[in-house]
Amino acid sequence: MRERTCALVVVGNEILSGKVQDTNAYFAASELRKAGVALERIAVVPDVLDAIANEVKHCAERFDVVITSGGVGPTHDDVTMEGVARAFGRKLTMDPELTRLIHEHFIDHVNTAAALKMAEVPEGAVLNHAGDRWFPTVQFQNVYILPGIPQIFEAKLLALMSRFAADPYYSHAIYVRANEGAIAHHLNSCLSRFPALLLGSYPKLNNPEYRVKLTLESKDRDYLERAFRDLIELLPKDAVVKTE
Amino acid sequence: MRERTCALVVVGNEILSGKVQDTNAYFAASELRKAGVALERIAVVPDVLDAIANEVKHCAERFDVVITSGGVGPTHDDVTMEGVARAFGRKLTMDPELTRLIHEHFIDHVNTAAALKMAEVPEGAVLNHAGDRWFPTVQFQNVYILPGIPQIFEAKLLALMSRFAADPYYSHAIYVRANEGAIAHHLNSCLSRFPALLLGSYPKLNNPEYRVKLTLESKDRDYLERAFRDLIELLPKDAVVKTE
Numbered sequence: 001m002r003e004r005t006c007a008l009v010v011v012g013n014e015i016l017s018g019k020v021q022d023t024n025a026y027f028a029a030s031e032l033r034k035a036g037v038a039l040e041r042i043a044v045v046p047d048v049l050d051a052i053a054n055e056v057k058h059c060a061e062r063f064d065v066v067i068t069s070g071g072v073g074p075t076h077d078d079v080t081m082e083g084v085a086r087a088f089g090r091k092l093t094m095d096p097e098l099t100r101l102i103h104e105h106f107i108d109h110v111n112t113a114a115a116l117k118m119a120e121v122p123e124g125a126v127l128n129h130a131g132d133r134w135f136p137t138v139q140f141q142n143v144y145i146l147p148g149i150p151q152i153f154e155a156k157l158l159a160l161m162s163r164f165a166a167d168p169y170y171s172h173a174i175y176v177r178a179n180e181g182a183i184a185h186h187l188n189s190c191l192s193r194f195p196a197l198l199l200g201s202y203p204k205l206n207n208p209e210y211r212v213k214l215t216l217e218s219k220d221r222d223y224l225e226r227a228f229r230d231l232i233e234l235l236p237k238d239a240v241v242k243t244e
Numbered sequence: 245m246r247e248r249t250c251a252l253v254v255v256g257n258e259i260l261s262g263k264v265q266d267t268n269a270y271f272a273a274s275e276l277r278k279a280g281v282a283l284e285r286i287a288v289v290p291d292v293l294d295a296i297a298n299e300v301k302h303c304a305e306r307f308d309v310v311i312t313s314g315g316v317g318p319t320h321d322d323v324t325m326e327g328v329a330r331a332f333g334r335k336l337t338m339d340p341e342l343t344r345l346i347h348e349h350f351i352d353h354v355n356t357a358a359a360l361k362m363a364e365v366p367e368g369a370v371l372n373h374a375g376d377r378w379f380p381t382v383q384f385q386n387v388y389i390l391p392g393i394p395q396i397f398e399a400k401l402l403a404l405m406s407r408f409a410a411d412p413y414y415s416h417a418i419y420v421r422a423n424e425g426a427i428a429h430h431l432n433s434c435l436s437r438f439p440a441l442l443l444g445s446y447p448k449l450n451n452p453e454y455r456v457k458l459t460l461e462s463k464d465r466d467y468l469e470r471a472f473r474d475l476i477e478l479l480p481k482d483a484v485v486k487t488e
Binding site for chain 1: 257259260261262269274275276277278284288290295317318319321355356357359361393395396423424425426428429431432435442443444445447461
């Protein structure tokens with residue numbers, strides 16, 4: 001079974017201070033799941049070098065892939081590159097290809113001078129040209145450094161996704177109208193026989209149709225089907241509203 | 245100046261797997277900011293004991309207040325209480341008051357038996373009766389353990405907010421139609437004179453009105469006003485669309 005784990009590090013005071021509602025985490029979570037990648041951690045950290053460096057280092061050591069979002073523009077609060085460099089004990093260096101691209105892209109001198117900050121990458125970084133953007137995605141070891149603007153983050157992530165992809169998850173859902181408390185022992189019983197099942201139980205308030213959505217997932221299709229049948233057998237017939 | 249720092253730990257496989265878009269983090273970020281509290285970290289971790297324990301321990305040692313969201317129901321995937329207990333090297337114990345409340349609240353035996361899992365708290369925890377919910381909020385030292393269902397999370401957080409409140413932030417915003425690159429040196433110039441200013445620069449794609457929103461914040465109102473005037477003086481007159 002081909003597995004891949006991932007962590008997402010979102011950099012941005014604007015998110016921590018409630019000025020902006022982050023959408024990149026939800027987008028990444030959904031797309032990674034579709035690609036069979038296990039997103040195991042999301043961290044939102046401020047535009048502070050050590051906060052970024054410590055989180056990136058923590059994640060890079062524990063997960064196959066680390067994606068960062070935000071903090072890569074030309075202004076004072078864009079310190080993600082330096083944070084990633086610090087995480088690995090590297091210096092920033094001017095990348096010749098990014099320097100050339102920035103000179104080509106910006107026509108006036110003031111913009112070019114500031115934008116050249118965006119040519120600074122951790123020593124040893126590589127450039128990924130996937131996707132249709134003029135500016136490639138900077139990668140250092142297993143860390144992919146993406147901008148925070150949702151339209152660009154999304155396009156770049158989708159362009160990279162084929163290289164992250166692992167074996168898919170298979171899933172079922174069961175909607176029940178009983179309380180979680182009334183079915184908890186059935187869930188435990190099913191898990192005792194299928195300990196590797198990814199089983200989620202999510203109550204929904206004020207929903208006329210159902211009270212709890214159960215999700216069952218596995219990368220092993222046969223295992224999933226057997227666990228699904230097992231749980232359906234256990235649940236009271238009149239409690240099951242529908243299955244997917 | 246009365247300061248208070250905070251971290252939010254969101255527990256839930258459903259968020260990491262993209263099944264549910266978390267809204268509690270944005271709600272908490274906005275409300276904490278209004279109350280003058282500096283939210284300095286958000287982490288989303290899976291329903292895994294060690295992942296919860298390590299993150300809670302990390303945050304509890306570094307921030308004044310830690311809020312957790314999710315993982316407190318009666319089913320197998322509700323392990324936040326045990327995670328918090330482990331973070332502090334404590335055991336879980338049945339709280340007599342929660343036990344009594346659960347017995348009063350649930351009328352049928354099956355639900356009560358499962359719900360009694362929700363009476364388990366880390367040894368030494370205290371109960372907060374703020375708010376209008378029948379079930380109090382469990383607190384262990386500086387960690388407040390809240391449920392993940394948004395309606396309940398929000399009500400409980402608001403009920404607790406008065407005890408977190410610190411001195412307020414004062415803020416201005418400047419909307420400019422120049423590129424970030426064209427104003428970066430003005431931002432740096434202003435920051436060299438007002439290093440304690442919280443200055444954010446947020447580009448907006450495809451907006452007909454402006455290209456960058458600048459946010460200026462401080463807990464010192466006079467300092468903010470002086471920095472605001474300084475930056476307004478620096479920026480090209482025809483670049484400023486509006487101020488707030």
